[in-house]
Amino acid sequence: MPKMRTSFQGLVRLLAKSLYPEPDVFIRELLQNAHDSIQLRRIHDPEPPGEIRIEVDESNRTLSFSDNGTGMDRRDIEEFLSVIGSTGTGSHTRELAARDVAVATIGQFGIGLLSAFVVAERIEVQTRKPMATQAWRWVNHGGEDYELDALPANSQPPGTRVTVTLAANQTAFLDGRLIHRIVRRYADFLPFPILLNGFGPINAVNAPWHEPDWRDPGERERSLSAFLSQRYADPPLLTIPIDLAQPRTLGGLFIPARYTPGGPAGGAVDLFQARMCIRANDTELLPEWARFVRGVLDCPDLQPTAARDNVMRDAAYHALREALGASIVAALLDLATRDRPRFLQLCDWHHDAIKGMAARHAEFGAAVLDHLPFETNQGLLTLPDYLSRQPATTEGKRSLYFFTHEADANQFYALCQARQLLAINAGRPFDETLLRRYASQSSDTVTLKPLDRLDDPTLYQGLDTAEQIAYVRLERALERALSEREIPVRARASRFQPTSLSVALLAGQRVAAFDEMERALEKSFLLEGLAELAGEVRERLRSQPLTLLLNVDHPLVQRLGELPDPDNPRYRPLLVGLYHGALLNAQHRLTPAAARRFHADLQALLLDHLDLWLGQEPPSPATGRR
């Protein structure tokens, strides 16, 4: 019966390519082999110091990796190097562990050498054990067959030299700068110097957590901060040293001084295992809420996948994720008490990220909510601070006054100041959600009081019937004057403090949306379809009226209320001016279009005013003109 056959060469290439989709990992794997062999030799021979050399030979299209590690004898070559899936490093390490000798090797699968076949057409290994009287040369062209020759001892110093002849389409790897970058990415913290063409070390060798003074808190903070600023372009606003016993993890996290909206979807870490990078920019390990955090971690207890480009989602992984979350929360809370200004700065710069995460993730929210700052008319306050300044009712309840439109802050602060109310500006994203969560968690002691409701008796007093009737004419005249300008407004006379405020402008959600639309339409590069859509939304928003509250205690409102015919066109600029004044007082609401209209109106009003004066003056004797 005919038999199925396999192509060894085809299988090896397929396996190598599917395991190692990034061809540059062969550099990582060969450096790791060199590292492991040095580690194994150093158990018996601390001298000479370990060293790895990379040499480029462009004319022969070769890259070679030399180490002064254990080297191999014929048995090692036949049992481990030449057998896919058989690991000498792994088995030596296990034997040593059984004798309680710890050695920090990385290799464990016996397949790393395969990765070189993704880029190589030939691999030559020259090797000698330190005391051996013979060296060996092994050559493979990516097939089942290999050549093995004995060489005189003086042809190879103790250790191993692996020479990779690159395939004709892989010569990019002869570029020194590329090699340098790959070494920094994967092997920056290998504990032995890596020299490139005789120069170096080109790796950092140690990270701050490998240095002897790592346990000194001051030194640790300083070195970690310098290291992280240099590694990432962002200087850290807060550094979080990580030194965990279970699962063993060393490293540093940080919250950058800049927040890039739309940056990585999750917090990102460069994940190392036993000093070798397995995953740069991993966005899965940190808890989902920790979007504002970055850093480097080395966790030897994580189990890498065979391709060494990810880690298993095992118990150690989940325990690490949880421990990192706890470390971040602890560092934030520590900063909140130790260095309040910096904590506030951090909450401001990362407002959306930190408050957003507190709103979305109950656990994180519960841990930090008491410490988050909220803007009030007496500066930034935490919710417990705010409540401690509020009087309690007889039932022990305290009111939490807030308004939800940041654009209204100027106006609301004036209203609240006049009534000596302490109010929270909950206008930034997530503020209102967090306030509501806080109040519902403390419903026995806290009552929420939204201030942007028209019928709020705390701020606005109703009028008696006679007063209401007296102001109806002015209310209607104001509405008509503004509707001529396509500004839909509902005017209502009321009484509020301070009396210096003639008009308060109240709006629903529509204000922010409307302003956005107005701004969008000002942009010349807005796509045609989008401009049409924005225009349509604006028109719909426009039809929802704002509410103008007229303060009957203000002299201007009183005088206008006394006019027998407020509809007379000559008063229109004054009525529109009232509206513009309120708009201006609410600061942010001045869109470019509103500013242009206001400017034109103000000029017309000033001109009228001048004419009025000139009309009262006697004519000039020279010109006969007034």
Ligand SMILES: Nc1ncnc2c1ncn2[C@@H]1O[C@H](COP(=O)(O)OP(=O)(O)OP(=O)(O)O)[C@@H](O)[C@H]1O
């Ligand atoms: N530079 C070297 N010095 C000494 N022995 C080596 C060297 N390179 C490879 N070997 C031997 O060849 C074996 C196979 O190497 P290979 O890179 O395929 O796998 P590994 O390093 O054991 O495991 P992994 O697949 O996890 O990297 C090693 O376990 C080791 O015994």
